[in-house]
Amino acid sequence: MNRTGRIRPLAGLLVGMLLVWAGQAAGQTVRAVMDTEVKYLDPHWTTADISQVHGYMVYDTLFALDEKGQPQPQMVDTYRLSADKLTYTFTLRDGLKWHDGRPVRAADAVASLKRWAVKDAAGQKLMARAASLEAVNDKTFVLKLREPYGLTIRTLAKVFSYVPFIMPERYAVQNPSKPFEGEVIGSGPFMFAAKEWVPGAKTVYVKFKDYVPRKEPASYYAGGKRVNVERVELVVIPDQSTAVAALEKGEVDYMQRPHVDQWPLLRKNPNIRVYQSDVLEMHIHPNHLAPPFDNLKGRQALMLMVNQEDYLRAIAGDPENWRTCYSYLGCKGWLETDAGADLLKKPDLERAKQFLAEAGYKGEKIVVMAPSDIPTTNAASLTTAAQLRKLGVNVDLQAMDWGTLTSRRPIKDPPSKNPGGWHIFHSRSGYEEVKDPWGHAPISTACDKAWFGWPCSPRATKALEELANVTPGTEAFRKTLTEYHVALMENIPYVPLGEYYVLAAYRKDRLSNILETPLPLFWNMVKK
Amino acid sequence: MLAYIVRRILAMLPVMGIVVVFVFLLVRIAPGDPAAIIAGDYATPENIQKIRVGLGLDKPIHVQFGIYVMNLIRGDLGRSLHSRLPVRQLIEQRLEPTVALAVSTLTFAICLAIPLGILAAWRAGSLIDRAVMVFAVGGFSIPVFWLGFLLIYAFSVKLDMLPVQGYVSFRQGFLPFIRHLILPTVTLGLVYMALLARITRASVQEVLQSDYIRTANAKGVHPITVLFVHALKNAAVPVVTTIGVGFALLIGGVVITESVFALPGLGRLTVDAVLQRDYSIIQGVTLIFSFVYALVNLVVDLSYTLFDPRIRY
Secondary structure, three states, X not given: OOHHHHHHHHHHHHHHHHHHHHHHHHHOXXXXXXXXXXXXXXXXXXXXXHXXXXXXXXXXXXXXXXXXXXXEEOXXXXXXXXXXXXXXXXXXXXXXXXXXXXXXXXXXXXXXXXXXXXXXXXXXXXXXXXXXXXXXXXXXXXXXXXXXXOOHHHHHOOOOOOOOEXXXXXXXXXXXXXXXXXXXXXXXXXXXXXXXOEOOOEEEEEEOOOOOXXXXXXXXXXXXXXXXXXXXXXXXXXXXXXHHHHHHHOOOOEEOOOOHHHHHHHHHOOOEEEEEEEEEEEEEEEOXXXXXXXXXXXXXXXXXXXXXXHHHHHHHXXXXXXXXXXXXXXXXXXXXXXXXXXXXXXXXXXXXXXXXXXXXXXXXXXXXXXXXXXXXXXXXXXXXXXXXXXXXXXXXXXXXXXXXXXXXXXXXXXXXXXXXXXOEEEEEEEHHHHOOOOOOHHHOOEHHHOOOOOOEOHHHHHHHHHHHOOOOOOHHHHHHHXXXXXXXXXXXXXXXXXXXXXXXXXXXXXXXXXXXXOOOOOOOOEEO | OHHHHHHHHHHHHHHHHHHHHHHHHHHHXXXXXHHHHHHOOOOOHHHHHHHHHHHOXXXXXXXHHHHHHHHHHOOOOOEOOOOOXXXXXXXXXXXXXXXXXXXXXXXXXXXXXXXXXXXXXXXXXXXXXXXXXXXXXXXXXXXXXXXXXHHHHHHHHHOOOOOOOOOXXXXXXXXXXXXXXXXXXXXXXXXXXXXXXXXHHHHHHHHXXXXXXXXXXHOOOOXXXXXXXXXXXXXXXXXXXXXXXXXXXXXXXXXXXXXXXXXXXXXXXXXXXXXXXXXXXXXXXXXXXXXXXXXXXXXXXXXXXXXXXXXXX
């Protein structure tokens, strides 16, 4: 055989091997379309959901919630609570490493918790009770409390913003008011591929080969985080129709939040599976400092005008996409109760008109801020405007983008005193958030320290504090929960408009073993 | 000529200065608080204020402007308020898709529009002329995003001939690069083509009435030579002007096209920056676009000398 005769088969073999390798590499890459881009790399800096998604990829947490909503150890191997319920001793698991190869130490955990608690409401409540939080050695740290706090572990298992991610001490000691400076180094199951990051377009994560998952199977945010893919690309496709077309064609494998008008199309496709990833609750937030909503009758009028089914139909379409819910604390959750919800359950426009008059409303303009760039919130705003008009209210419906709304909602003055003032805006909360009133900012009734709207109810605030120290499942817990919910219903921090579902979609011919969590998680997932 | 070029470049400086001041003030006057957007929905007012201080947005506006100008003089466009990456780096990352789209659109539009316009002018009043004009009106009237969706549905979803979205650099292969650009180019190019075809037709039709064209025809010069050598060259000035003015149309269209086809270009960077109130990026991109537009106008003005020897600077 001559030289050419020897080279050709070798070249063919080489090309074949390269093609197989390329195919495998491509096959082990998951491309996911996210709701928004990864902009912020420091999950302690912002409450944006996408930053928490990024956080779950590259960082780990001490505890996490399982599918039953119970806190489970994650980075923690064992923990002990002293007999007087004042001292928690945590020991980290073996084999935890940072992405740069250094071992994870207790000092990293301590610094991270301190940084996280500066901004997180639930963390602040925990640290307000803490006498000290210190590392004893490289694997053990101790939290000493001044008084028992039944929510300690649940707080550390928090799964929504701000999630208590653990980062290296040298980053955690930096100013929490600014994003940390330096590389993104975590101990989570994926590593951030900084060189491939195109903010606004693509964020890439690669498998961290030295990650040691827990032995138990994955369960919601807890359990073993086994990574079965080599690479995850989070992409942004701004237009929904284009994103759905890309999923149908197989250019992407997963889509975080298709709009409700795309669901019928996705459900019809035999290669695509849609699943319920989250439940959201929409609210009407009245300004408790602006007449007539500074008067309880004014807020009760709002509650009486609400027919949840009308709102949910406007927000989410067909009844299969939503459910009514008369609880401030989520339905089908561990805190569900509808104690005191009579006004909400029985809409009555005539009575609402009467209450509005009793609140002193005399025909002045009521400013409703409507974010036209968020379809669901805008739908709720338009429905509220229509309902208010039925009550004879002089509605000033102001359309704006969400960015403008967030800059106006801190204005406490009513519109009569400040042109930027407002009476009503709408927002939504996630399922995990409403089930955690200690961390759910919108439900705070701390008066001028409360969230926008500034609800004020010392009775509700006190009941919430007491609820934190009562053992769940007991009669005392049920009574305190009832007292808390009745106090909320008698103050009306906001008007709950019911719950609607969020779906995610993926190519079922390519992906399997997806964890059906509110935030997309990419461990456990298998790509064929 | 060189003196003219230098004068024009120097004249750009006060224009850029006005743009700098105008954009700086405009983004800060517009409602919206980048600190609140960064902090997220559940941040407290205290946390938002801390972010504001951390970003230097609490400083008086004239101080912020002074810092911005000093950095600009050093060639520093600042850092994104959100990602904290240098604006220059972000622009460099996004430049290639936008340049690729702009060049392919221009090429596509010019290569098709000019022959169509000439054809329409040559056969003025005929069915061909009317067809070209209907196409021109239609092309100009069709919303870019609607056309984009239609093309995606037809060629990507139904016929499975072309990708739906995304961008592949030419460094990763010429064929994938071209395949990803075809639909966005046609989408954006159609509007531009419609405008150019109309102007070309009008301009060529006027020139075709000239004595020298009549003489050339009488001498038996081939019609193609008459059209493309004599007529087009003399009709080129308004056409080239339209190409330059239409560049602004292109920039606006690029924003929409990049959103529909998920191209990671400067257009999308701008839209995202506006929605997020990322002042640094808005200022940086506006400055770049203004500079490029001024440069395009200079090139257009200089090109007149190629088509009309009577024009000298």
